[in-house]
Amino acid sequence: MVLKKLKTYGELVMFSHTLFSLPFALISMLWAANGLPDIATFFWILVALVAGRNGANALNRWVDRDIDKKNPRTADRHLPKGIVKGSEVLWIVGICYALFVLAAYQLNTLCFLLSPVALALFTVYSYTKRVTWACHLVLGIACAGAPVGAWLAVTGQFALTPLMLGAVVLLWVAGFDIIYGTQDIDFDRNNAIYSIPARFGLKNSLLIAKAFHFMMWILLVALFFVMELGIFYLMGVVLSGALLVIEHRLVDPDNKRKMNVASYHINQIVSMLLLVSTVVDLIL
Template sequence: MEYARKVGSKIKLYSELVMFSHTLFSLPFAIISMIWAAEGFPTWRVMLWGLIALIGARNGANAFNRIVDRTFDAQNPRTAHRHLPRMLLGEKEVLLFVVVNYAIFIFAAAMLNTLCFILSPVAIFLISSYSYTKRFTYLSHLYLGFTIASAPIGAWFAVTGQFAFTPFILGTVVMLWIAGFDIIYGSQDIEFDRNHGLWSIPSIFGLKNGLRIAAGLHLIMVMLLIALIPIRHLGWLYIAGIAIAIFLLMTEHKIIKPSNRKVMHVASYNLNQVISMVILLFTLCDYFLI
C-alpha cells in the first residue's frame, strides 16, 4: 500500500512537471487533422500510436524545457515553486524522463509509418531547441507555436504518410494561437526578462504593443479558420464553433491583467483550453452530422 502511494505521488509530480493538462492545446487539433485525413475515424491502431507519439513528444519537450530553464525558474518569483527549483525532482531523474519519453515517441512514430519515423528525430530537435530561443530572439513565442503546430501536421502524416496542404493550415492556426497567448502569458515577466537578458515580445516592445501583436496573431488565426470553410466544405456547425471561439478570444484579451496571476492563468490557459475543445466539438459535429 505504501509503495502504491509513493508511485502515485511520483506520477503526480511528473504530471505537474510537464503540465499534462495542457495537452488540451494540441490534442484537439491533432484529432481534427486525423479525422479529416482519414475522411472519418482512422483505425484504432493509428489513433493509439498517434496519441502515444503526441504524449511522448510533448512530455519529453516540457521536461527538457524545465531542465534548461531551471536556473531562471529558481530566480523568478512566479516560477520558483516549480519542481526542480524546489528539488521535488532531481535533474538526473527528469533527464531520464526526457529520454524515456523521446524513445517512446520514436517507437510510436515507427509503428505508424516510415515518414513519421524518418521525421521523428527532426521533431525532437525542433521541440527541444525551443528551450534556448528566449536567450537570443523575441520570436521565441512563434517558435513555441511552431513546435506545437507539429501535432496536427504529424497527425495527418500518421494517417496518410503523405504531405498535404490542409494540415499546414491547421498547423499555422495552432502556431499563431499558441504564440498569441504565450505573449499574453509572458507579459507577467517583462521586468524579469529585461533584467536577466531574456527575450520576449512584451519585454522588447512593451506591454501595450506586445498585447497588440498578440491580438494581431489571433486575428490572422481566425482568418485562417474561416478560410478552411470553403477548402474543407465546412457547414454551419463549424461556423458556430468558430463564432464561440472568437467570443472567447475577445474575452481573453479583455480580461488581461499582468499584475493578477489568477486572472492571467485564466486568460492564458483556462480560456484557451475551452477554445480548443469548442473548435474540436463543433468541427466533429459538423463533419459527422451535416
C-alpha cells in the same frame, strides 16, 4: 508512493496542458481519415502526441531551472524547490522522446524519418529565449507539428489542409504565449531573457498577440471553405472567436489568477470547442 510520484511528474510537465495541441491534432486526423482511422493508427498518434508534448515540456523545465529559481513567479516550481531531481527530469525526457520515435516508426516511414526534426524543434525551443525574442514563434512552430504530423500519420503525404491547421496552431500558441510572457517583462529585461514583451513593451506586445489571434481566426474561417465544412464547425469558429476576445479583455499582468484564465483555461476551452464542433459536423 508510485502514484504520488506519478502525480508529481504530471504536475512537473503540466500534463493537463496536453489539451492545447491535442484537439487540433485530432481534428487533422479526423479530416485526413474522413472520420476515425484504424485503431492502431489512432493509438500511435495519441502516444506520439502525449510523449512528444510532455517530453518537450520536461526538457523546458530542466533547461530553465536556474531562471525559474531566480524568478519570484516561478520559484515554487518542482526543480527550483528540489521536489524532483534534475536526473529524474532527464529520464522523463529520454523516455518520452523514445516513445515518440517508437510511435512514429509504428505509423509510417515518413513519420519516422521526420521524427528527428520534431525532436530537434522540441529541444531547440527551450534555449531560444536566451537568443531571440521570436521564441514565441518557435514554440508555435513546434506545436504546429501536431496537426501536420497527425495528417501524415493517416495519409503519408503533405497537403494544404494540415499546413493551414498548423499555421492556426502556430499563431494561436504564439499569441497566448506572448500574453503569458507579459507577466515577466521586468524580470526578462533585467536577466537578459529575450521575449516579445521584453523587446516591445506591454502595449505593443498585446497588439501583436491580438494580430496573431485574428489571423488564426481568419485561417479557421478559410478552412471552412477549403474543406467544405458544415454549420456546426462554423458555429465553433464563431464561438472560439468570442472566447479569444474575452481572453484579451481579461489580460492583467498584475493579476495571476486572471492571467492563468486568459493564457491557459480559455485556450483549453477554445481547442476543445473546435474539436467538438468538428466531430459534430462530421457526424451530422
